[in-house]
Amino acid sequence: MSTLKISLKANEKIYVNGAVIKTDRKVTLEFLNNVQFLLENHVLQAEDARTPLRQVYFTVQIMLITPENADDARRLFNQLLPRLLDSFTNERIRAGLKHVEELVSNGQVYDALKEIRALYPIEDEIIAQPAAPTGDNRLAAMAGE
DSSP states (O other), rough: OOOOEEEEEETTTEETTTTTEOSHHHHHHHHOOOOOEEEGOOOOOOOGGGGGGHHHHHHHHHHHHGGGGGHHHHHHHHHHHHHHHHHHOHHHHHHHHHHHHHHHHHOOOOHHHHHHHHHHHHHOOOOOOOOOOOOHHHHHTTTTO
16 A cells, blocks of 8 residues: 655645645645545635636636535536637647546546646646737738737
């Protein structure tokens, strides 16, 4: 049996199977069996879920940190995912989202969150690109305005 050790600083939080644990001093936790957890620095606040991938991350995160809302979050995830797959043309993001779908369906929520976080830099690059001119803006761009 493999164990997992996690060191936490004083006042740091960890979310374990829906429970929030806060330490009052530096500690090392050792998990002796399978556990779903999320470190405080990986918790996305609702107001920070401003991009499509961060919105799906927030939805998956709910499954992990509030198990009593997991069914509602899973339904929302199942509505969001097809829309995201339709809206992204980047193949790395599309493949990642398909993998996330598989992980969530297998109950591997923590791994799904890691996969989504790994896609953030690609999404950030896409968002940073200037939008292609359309309609009247295209005419203005061609006219040099």
